[in-house]
Each structure stands twice: as structure tokens, then as C-alpha cells.
Amino acid sequence: MKNWISILLLLAPFVGSAQQKSKTSKSTPQKTTSTKSTTTAPASSAPASAKSTKSKTVDTLPSAPKPATSQPATKPAAAGGDLMSMLDEEVKKNPETNYTTATFKTTRLINAHSVENVAAGVLDVKISHRFGTLNSGFNNLFGLDNASIRIGADYGITNWLMVGLGRSSFEKQYDGFLKLKLLRQSSGKRSFPFTLSGFAGIYYQTLPWQYPARKNYETSRFNYVFQLLLARKFSEGFSLQLSPTLTHYNLVPLTADKNDMLAIGIGARQKLSKRVSMNVEYYYNVPGYSLKGIQNPLSVGFDVETGGHVFQFIFTNSTGIAENQYLTKTTGKWSKGDIHFGFNISRVFTIGGKNRMKK
Amino acid sequence: MYKLIVAAFAFMTLQTAKAQDIYLTRTGKIEFHAGTSVEDVDAVNNEVTSLVNTKTGEIAFNVLIKSFHFKRALMEEHFNENYLESSKIPKATFKGFITNLSSVNLAKDGTYKATVDGELTLHGVTQKVSIPATVTVGGGKIRGQGSFKIKPEDYKIVIPSLVQDKVAKVVDVIVDCLYEPKN
Numbered sequence: 225m226k227n228w229i230s231i232l233l234l235l236a237p238f239v240g241s242a243q244q245k246s247k248t249s250k251s252t253p254q255k256t257t258s259t260k261s262t263t264t265a266p267a268s269s270a271p272a273s274a275k276s277t278k279s280k281t282v283d284t285l286p287s288a289p290k291p292a293t294s295q296p297a298t299k300p301a302a303a304g305g306d307l308m309s310m311l312d313e314e315v316k317k318n319p320e321t322n323y324t325t326a327t328f329k330t331t332r333l334i335n336a337h338s339v340e341n342v343a344a345g346v347l348d349v350k351i352s353h354r355f356g357t358l359n360s361g362f363n364n365l366f367g368l369d370n371a372s373i374r375i376g377a378d379y380g381i382t383n384w385l386m387v388g389l390g391r392s393s394f395e396k397q398y399d400g401f402l403k404l405k406l407l408r409q410s411s412g413k414r415s416f417p418f419t420l421s422g423f424a425g426i427y428y429q430t431l432p433w434q435y436p437a438r439k440n441y442e443t444s445r446f447n448y449v450f451q452l453l454l455a456r457k458f459s460e461g462f463s464l465q466l467s468p469t470l471t472h473y474n475l476v477p478l479t480a481d482k483n484d485m486l487a488i489g490i491g492a493r494q495k496l497s498k499r500v501s502m503n504v505e506y507y508y509n510v511p512g513y514s515l516k517g518i519q520n521p522l523s524v525g526f527d528v529e530t531g532g533h534v535f536q537f538i539f540t541n542s543t544g545i546a547e548n549q550y551l552t553k554t555t556g557k558w559s560k561g562d563i564h565f566g567f568n569i570s571r572v573f574t575i576g577g578k579n580r581m582k583k
Numbered sequence: 584m585y586k587l588i589v590a591a592f593a594f595m596t597l598q599t600a601k602a603q604d605i606y607l608t609r610t611g612k613i614e615f616h617a618g619t620s621v622e623d624v625d626a627v628n629n630e631v632t633s634l635v636n637t638k639t640g641e642i643a644f645n646v647l648i649k650s651f652h653f654k655r656a657l658m659e660e661h662f663n664e665n666y667l668e669s670s671k672i673p674k675a676t677f678k679g680f681i682t683n684l685s686s687v688n689l690a691k692d693g694t695y696k697a698t699v700d701g702e703l704t705l706h707g708v709t710q711k712v713s714i715p716a717t718v719t720v721g722g723g724k725i726r727g728q729g730s731f732k733i734k735p736e737d738y739k740i741v742i743p744s745l746v747q748d749k750v751a752k753v754v755d756v757i758v759d760c761l762y763e764p765k766n
Contacts, residue, residue: 307643308678311634314607314765315645318632322649326664343656460670498665499743531746532657574655 324409327419327457328465330534330570331378331386331403333491334505334523335542335550338465339419339455341405342380347573350376350390352545352566354538359561367564374545394544401425401449401547409457423451427548444475447548451489461495469507471552478516486513487551499529503536507551514552521554536568603764604638606725611760613646617735622749624658626651633760635725640684642699642727644677666740667706675705677712692721699729708738714758725762730755 328338331348342348356370364370376390376399384405391398407420427447433440448471455465467489476483491505503525509518523540541556541563542549556562611631618624630650634643648669653659663669679701681687687695699714716729732753735742742750 307634307636307641308676310605311632311643311645314609314634315632318609320647326660346656531661531749572657574657 319413321410321414322412324411324419324457327409327455327463328493328503329501329527329529330536330568332536332568332570333465333493334503334525334536334538334568335521335540335545336467336489336491336505336507336547337403337421337423337451337453338491339405339421339453341384341403341421342378342386342572344380344383345574346380347575348378348380349571349573350374350378350388350568352376352568354540354543354545354564354566357556357562357564359563372543372545372564372566390546392544392546392549394546394549395553396430397546397549398428398430399425399546399548409455418454418456421453421455423449423453423547425449425547427546441475446474448472449547449551451547463493465489465491467491467507469547469551471548473548473552476515481515482513484513485515485552486510493527501527503527509552517555518552519554519557521550522558532572534568534570536570538566538568539563540566604636605765606635606637606762607765608633608760608762611644611758613756613758615651615754615756617751617754619749619751624653624750626653626659626662628652631758631760633762634765635689635727635762637689637725640681640687642677642679642681642701644675646675646677648673648675666735666742672707675703677701677703679712679714681716681718687718689718689720689725694719699727703733705733706738706740710737716758723764726760727762728757728759730757732756 326340328340331338331340331342332350352374354372356364356367358366360367360370372392372394374390374392374394376388378386378388380386386403388401388403389399402424404422405419406422407416407418409419410416425448427449429445429447450470450472451467453465453467455463457463469487469489471485471487473481473483473485487507487509489505489507491503493501493503495501503523505521505523505525507521509520519541521540521542523538523542525536525538525540528535528537541558542554543556543564544550544553556564609632610629611633612627612629613631614625614627616623616625628646628651630647632645635641648667649663651659651662653662679699682698682700687697695718697716697718699716701712701714702709703712710733712731712733714729714731716727719726719728732755734753735750736752
């Protein structure tokens with residue numbers, strides 16, 4: 225009978241530790257490998273205390289076994305790994321969806337839009353400048369004497385909807401747009417491969433009529449641009465965007481021109497350092513669906529980010545800055561040297577809205 | 584004979600109390616203040632996961648960097664992209680223990696002063712920290728509050744010279760977690 229007691233008492237610590245692992249209060253003693261890994265401390269001290277109480281258990285409940293207090297002070301450091309692995313298990317139970325951020329540094333890739341939106345309550349003031357063409361010679365200081373500018377501001381209504389207004393000196397045009405973030409790239413619990421945004425812009429030209437004698441309609445001053453922006457952040461350093469575009473002119477220059485023009489854009493950015501990146505943007509005007517004599521706009525740029533500003537330094541063959549001008553009014557050719565040097569400055573102000581810290 | 588069996592089973596049930604020694608929180612709060620007189624740089628993380636072993640006094644924290652939220656979206660983006668590089672190193676961890684566990688009775692209601700010593704791994708760099716803390720036990724829950732200071736440069740967090748006067752060289756960190764028994 226004494227053998228029976230000693231077997232029971234020796235089995236007890238294994239039962240206790242097995243129950244701790246399996247998390248159910250009623251489990252039969254499982255002699256699985258899990259008991260060996262984590263609870264070396266109680267197992268080592270419990271049999272010792274079991275043996276000491278063996279002589280006393282006839283009368284009293286064993287009060288001695290409190291394995292933890294018999295541990296020396298250095299034990300927690302060694303067993304810290306166990307708590308950490310338990311913590312890692314807990315964290316894995318609640319996987320999070322990781323939404324990709326900062327696919328591009330700002331809301332414009334170079335001239336045309338990127339998938340980035342301005343955050344809610346944030347005002348982004350944009351000043352864009354294009355000098356004259358490099359091939360205008362030394363007299364014109366290689367184009368620095370001329371300028372085409374756009375002043376504008378973008379505002380984030382929500383994190384996925386932004387609005388913008390601006391005015392360009394080229395053709396004295398006012399523009400407004402809405403950009404909507406439709407799908408976000410994500411990884412983790414819910415994985416999605418790309419970010420999709422929709423863009424709609426309206427453009428109003430205020431130059432005097434070319435033929436004032438005939439009947440001119442106010443609606444002829446309006447152009448529209450609709451874009452789908454599809455981008456993927458492939459790595460921390462590289463992002464790629466595709467932008468199919470529809471441009472609509474209410475009034476076209478020649479009767480042979482179509483009112484609706486199609487183009488497909490491709491842009492990429494490669495980070496050169498934490499705060500500097502190089503961007504390339506090209507729009508291909510689909511033949512048969514573009515204005516006559518128009519060149520495809522190609523731009524190369526560098527983004528430099530400093531605190532609240534993003535500076536974009538640009539080389540492009542396009543004089544116009546607003547989307548409709550950039551896409552459908554580019555007449556310059558890179559091969560002829562019709563290259564404009566220019567820059568965009570973006571300055572972010574947080575003005576509106578909710579206290580994000582409480583999120 | 585009967586007493587022996589009772590004693591043996593009582594012994595076994597005492598061992599099962601070990602499961603009740605672990606306390607957990609998934610909504611722990613950690614905030615930090617890294618601003619200067621020029622600019623406020625404050626963020627809070629309300630999704631900290633942490634475990635406490637009340638028998639051994641061990642504590643472990645798992646903090647996701649992307650869960651720190653700032654008032655300004657651009658500041659949060661720069662924090663993740665440029666300063667803490669959270670896409671490379673997504674989390675910070677802490678493992679340590681209560682050094683004066685004997686004077687802190689986690690089974691009894693009350694307020695105790697404690698010191699938590701351990702290692703903080705932030706931005707991939709591990710440093711020893713010692714945190715003075717207040718432990719409040721009540722209603723079956725344990726609340727741990729503590730604050731300490733760290734230097735970004737100790738963790739290889741680079742602050743560019745352009746914004747040197749906007750980000751503090753010593754950052755205040757405040758921890759506030761309410762633990763419940765893990766089931």
C-alpha cells in the first residue's frame with residue numbers, strides 16, 4: 225500500500241502541469257512531451273516536497289508544496305522565455321490586418337495622381353512650377369525665364385476621400401477634383417494585392433474665345449478627366465502604378481478629333497534612401513483616341529521629404545500641369561530637347577477633425 | 584487509507600492552481616512623449632498584449648509599432664517609415680520580472696510599490712531597463728502602472744539633424760495595463 229501512495233504522489237505534479245498546458249479543468253493525466261518542456265521548476269521541487277510530506281499526509285493536507293517560493297531569484301530570468309512564448313501564442317490568436325501605407329510619398333506621382341490620399345483633416349498646399357524648355361537657349365537661360373505654374377490645395381475629407389482645387393497659368397485654367405480610395409493593399413489577417421483609387425476631375429478654361437464672332441457656349445470651356453489608379457507596393461523601396469484614363473473634351477480643336485480620349489499611364493518609384501526617391505511616369509495615348517499631333521508625356525523626378533514638406537524635382541516634356549493638359553496637350557519631344565525642368569512643393573497642415581490619438 | 588487518497592487528490596488540485604497564476608491583457612496602454620518646446624510628439628498605443636505570472640513575478644510585453652497613433656497622420660507615417668522602420672521591425676518586446684515580489688502580494692487587494700527589471704527590445708536593439716511601478720490589486724484584476732525614460736539613440740533610432748530641435752533626446756514612456764486572469 226505504501227508503494228501505491230508514493231506512485232500517486234509522484235504522479236500528482238505531472239497531472240497538475242498537464243492541466244495547466246491543456247487549459248481544461250478536467251483532463252486525465254497526459255504523459256505527453258509538453259509536460260517536460262515548461263514546468264521543470266515545479267516538477268523538480270514537487271517530488272522533493274512530496275517526499276517530505278509523505279510522512280505527514282496521514283493527518284494533514286499537504287501545505288508545504290508551494291514550488292514557486294522555493295525557487296532561487298535567478299529562476300525568472302531563465303523561465304522568461306516561457307512567458308514570452310506564451311505571449312507570442314496569445315498574439316498569434318488575434319492576427320491583425322496590416323494595411324500598406326506610403327506606397328508613394330505624396331498624392332502626385334510626378335504630374336498625375338498617385339493612389340495616395342491626404343489623411344482626414346489635413347490640408348496639403350501644392351505649388352507646382354515648370355520652367356521653359358531646355359532647348360530655348362542661353363538667352364532664355366535654358367528656359368528659366370519662362371514659367372507655367374499651378375497653385376492649389378488638397379483637403380482630406382475622410383481618410384478615403386479627398387478634394388482638391390487649383391489654378392494653372394497655362395491656359396488660365398481652374399480645376400477641381402475628387403479622389404476616392406476604393407481598395408487598400410493589405411497583408412496579415414486579410415491579404416489584398418493592390419491599392420485601387422478612383423479619380424474624377426473637372427477643368428474650366430478662362431482664356432478669351434479663339435473665335436469671338438461665332439456663338440460660343442460656356443460649356444465648351446469644360447473638360448473632364450476620369451482615372452482608375454491601380455498601384456502595388458512591392459517592397460519598402462519599390463512601388464508601381466497603372467492608370468487607365470478617360471479624358472472628355474466638350475469642345476475639341478478639330479472636327480476630326482474625338483471628344484473622348486483614352487490613355488494608359490504607368491508610373492514607378494524607387495526609394496534611394498529613407499527620404500529620397502526617384503520617380504518615372506509615362507502616359508501612352510491610345511492611337512485613334514487622342515488629339516492630333518499630341519506627344520506622349522514622359523516625366524522623371526526626384527522626391528525629397530523633409531518633415532512637413534515634400535519637394536519634387538522634375539524633368540518633363542509637358543508644359544501643362546493639370547491632368548487634362550498634361551495628358552492631352554503635350555507637344556514637346558524629349559528627342560528635340562523640349563524638356564521642362566520644374567518642381568512641385570507640397571506642404572502639409574493638420575487643421576481639422578478628430579483626435580486621432582483616441583483611435 | 585481514505586485520508587491518503589484525499590490528501591493525494593488535494594495535492595493534485597493544488598497543482599492545477601498554476602493556470603490561474605497567469606494574468607493577461609490585450610488592451611494595455613503605452614504612451615510616449617518625445618516632443619520639445621518647439622513641437623509635440625505624442626503617441627498612444629491601446630493594443631498592447633502583456634502577460635504576468637503572479638507566482639514568479641515574470642512579466643512580458645508585446646507592442647506592435649503600427650498601433651501607436653499620433654494626432655498628425657504625417658507624423659505617424661514618418662514614425663513608422665523613417666524612425667522606427669516598422670515594416671522591418673514590426674514590434675517591440677519587454678521581458679522582465681518584479682524584483683521585490685516578496686513585498687508585493689498579488690493575491691491580496693491593495694496598492695503596492697514595485698520595481699520591474701528587464702530587457703526592452705526596441706528597433707531590434709535590446710537594453711536593460713528598470714521601471715518603478717505601482718501595482719493595484721482589486722476585484723480579481725491587477726493594474727500595473729509605471730513610467731520610465733529611454734534614449735532613442737540607445738536603440739539606434741536616427742533623428743536627422745534637420746529636426747534635432749523637434750524630437751527630444753530623452754523620451755518619457757508611460758505604461759498602464761489592467762490584467763485579468765488568463766483562461
